[in-house]
Amino acid sequence: MTGIDIPTVERLIAANPQDGGAWSALGVLLRRAGRSEAAAACQFRALEHAPTQAGIWSNLGNVLTELGRHDRAVAAHARASALAPGEPTMLFNQAIGCRKSADFAGALRALDRLLRMAPDHVTGEWERALTLLQTGDYARGLPAYEVRRRIPSYRNRPVPGTPWDGRPLAGRTLFLSTEQGFGDALLAARFVPLLRRLADGPGSGGSGGGRIVMECHAEQRRLLSELPVDGTIPAGAPFPAYDAHASLMSLPWLLGATTASLPPPVPIHVPDASREKALRLVGPPDGRRKVGIVWSGRVTFADNARRATTLDRFLRFAGVPGVRLFSLQKGPPEAQLAELGTSALVTPLGPHFDDFADTAAVLERLDLIVMTDSSVAHLAGSLGRPVWNLVQYVPYWIYGTEADGEHTPWYPSMRLFRQGRDEDWDPVFARVERELARFAATGKAS
Structure with missing residues (x-):
């Protein structure tokens, strides 16, 4: 047409x-x-x-x-x-x-x-x-x-050379490429420690089998700085010298993942400077439940319109006694905060975040994160923070189906609030409001 x-x-x-x-x-x-x-x-x-x-x-x-x-x-x-x-x-x-x-x-x-x-x-x-x-x-x-x-919509650059076949590196260098979004990188990075052990092979003590060079988004470089790799390059930089390559999102397949054998979430590094900034932004405990909110993922993601919603739906939570809201939103949807005409209802933190390490430090100081699905959900889950993820009727595949209930084996600290078959957000938010009132009164997120 x-x-x-x-x-x-x-x-x-x-x-x-x-x-x-x-x-x-x-x-x-x-x-x-x-x-x-x-x-x-x-x-x-x-x-x-x-x-x-x-x-x-x-x-x-x-x-x-x-x-x-x-x-x-x-x-x-x-x-x-x-x-x-x-x-x-x-x-x-x-x-x-x-x-x-x-x-x-x-x-x-x-x-x-x-x-x-x-x-x-x-x-x-x-x-x-x-x-x-x-x-x-x-x-x-x-x-x-x-x-x-x-598939025609695949946007990541092809990596030339020999794909890794899962065998020990025996002195060779493996290039580990990133792909897809920030959340996918956090999701799959949990497999890097296992990759390190398997790539080195038995008897190497984690040092003699080979080298791993990982491609990393600049926004996540500090966050993932404790992964057991021998070097990193910025995403999109010229390829380093390597003997074989693998993608982060191919590691679950290459390493034989099942729902019963998932490694724990990736170890997160939160710098002291970020923690000091978070204390200034969030403040010390004051008797209220400090709740972070996110209402949209990356707007360029093809399915974002189905998984995201708008800030106005979250404003009902500002009326829950004993709750203070903090916006963790980044990107164009941040503009919705200006429409409120006041920062008294929702404290905007997104403009203060230089990278994901800053976000992680704030998550450590919050009592709960309530959000629609985006990379921040993966970050909160990786940190083991209580996160209520409000997901569309058929969500990202790691969240399974309605029959799987409120939890995902990928993130033990995450609670899922699922849309019904009619894909109506109203019942989801009404339920979350009731649960948030209970949380504010008891401090129990589940």
Whole structure:
């Protein structure tokens, strides 16, 4: 639909109001513009005039999934696949609709059909990996997750040379590359100590097997300075000399991770200077529960709109007796603080953070962190701080499914508050408010 805009399609519809294809095209354009309700209405109108067009049913399923109307979305995708049984796009969209509705068995069935039909469908392989990981099937999901490097949306630079095969280095140098976001780096860094032992091999005493040079985000350099590596380079810097390479996010696969055998979170280094700054920012104990809040992750992350919310939802917590709120938010969503017109309700700390070590020092001084999912959740979990993570209906795969309850084996100090099937944040925040009042009165976060 390149080069076609909304006014052009509206003129087509004005000339022929019974053109189902034009109505569907308008719906697709409106969805891209973030106007999902209007987009759904256009797809329904399109079906009035072209009820047997598989593409329209699939477009309807896509927008209904976005709106959280999962039962109708899954039914629309099933109709599309029935009308065009040999069309891979219909099966792919059906699989996404099933996964986002938490019908993981249905998603895998659709993906199995798709990949039999189109074995080189890379995004289909990617969806299959995400579905397996979501259900805790790490034995199949982690090796399948390696397909991420072949999907069109993969943004990390390729690393040339020989991939590490898991054997002792025997005097060689391993380059450990970072990828994806800050949270992913913290999540996977827990495997570096295990990597150190395995790469060195038995009998080396941790010093004779080889060298590990790790790529590290500048914002996390101080935080991760105690990892057992022989050197670091800034993310994106020229590659060092090395004999083999591995990615941080490939370590769970290479080291055989299961939900029952996860290493503890990464050891965090918090410099004294950051702790002194945190004391100035947060202050000494004053009888109130000091609660940090974050309402959005990185805005460039593709799924951020589904996992994030807005500051105004968190303001109800400012009315809980005995609670003082501190904003840990960074990036463009910080601007929402200015709309309050006062810093008395929420104390803004984000402007004072130079890196993640500063954030970590503040987390040490807070009684609780309440937030939607972002890298700060990984940091709080790594520090063992009480963190209430408010997650979307089908969240990041490490948080599992609704059947896994309030906890994740990746972060023992984290408590999950999950959206329901309707993807409505209101019941989540109402429940958190009740729990926060209980916490303020008792000091018990779980």
